[in-house]
Amino acid sequence: METNSVLSAGRTLGVIGAGVMGTTLIKGLVAASLVTRRQVWATARTAETCARVAEELGITAEQDYSEIAEASGIILVCCKPAQIAAICDKLKHANIRPDTLLISILAGVTTERLHSLLPGIWIRALPNTPCAVGEGMTVVCAGPGATQDHLSLAQRIFASVGRSLIVEEHYCNAVTALSGSGPAYMYLVMEALADAGVRVGLRRDLALTLAAQTMLGAAKMVQETGRHPASLRDDVTTPAGCTIGGLLMLEDGKIRSVLARAVEEATRIVEHLGKPAKH
Ligand SMILES: NC(=O)c1ccc[n+]([C@@H]2O[C@H](COP(=O)([O-])OP(=O)(O)OC[C@H]3O[C@@H](n4cnc5c(N)ncnc54)[C@H](OP(=O)(O)O)[C@@H]3O)[C@@H](O)[C@H]2O)c1
Incomplete structure (x- = not known):
């Protein structure tokens, strides 16, 4: 076993939903030696995705995971929110062990709902797409049964593809709207x-x-100097110069309130994403 490993001996890491985020995380974990390819399994909805992922990543990827899931120490759930009920139902019949750490990256799905669908140790993680280039921003929070050790483990997983922070769950929708959607802005x-x-x-x-x-x-200037953006902006803004002219045009266009309203609207929408569909 690798010294860096996030798994104890004989356990595996499963990824349910080997799409954009799922495969990005597998690549990051393998590159950081937190798991070996042989320790990872993945699944997807279609046989085509499973075959492509197995070929591209050199891991086991199968549609039917009812048997391979049993040895999992960690399962990352990376499907779309609408599929979570069906997946939890399948996992219930997969004999996963009580100490298996379940990590969901689904936008808007609370740990309370996850735990009600499948009782277990749940952590909720909110990554973003720059994880694909090792510059992701992921926030993790603890659900029922998750300890500080579980949170630290989750933090290590997401630190393999960027930065990772722990927050309380009531911030999750705001985080999704800011750093989850943020790359698009x-x-x-x-x-x-x-x-x-x-x-x-x-x-x-x-x-x-x-x-x-x-x-x-x-x-990088904001991150590495620790200075406030307004102070850094002052460095660029010489008296009677061109930058102050450009900044005033941005202020005239209400850039601050437009950005704030965008995040506010995205927060409002994400609140509804993880709720069960009404019939
Ligand atoms: N994209 C983002 O910016 C972002 C950021 C943070 C979090 N997220 C969250 O990450 C999750 C995945 O997003 P994504 O962009 O990676 O989506 P995606 O590329 O569409 O991947 C979803 C994967 O789930 C698989 N899947 C669907 N139904 C399944 C089932 N019943 N059992 C097992 N696998 C199933 C799909 O298989 P097939 O390929 O065979 O259809 C696909 O591989 C979402 O819940 C989203 O909220 C996304």
């Missing part, structure tokens, strides 16, 4: 800045490179 801003560059005469590819690297650099 940033892409929109980058695209708009690239358009702006084209408007003032730059080639599109050059404009997009400038916008993306500038966003990356600004983010």
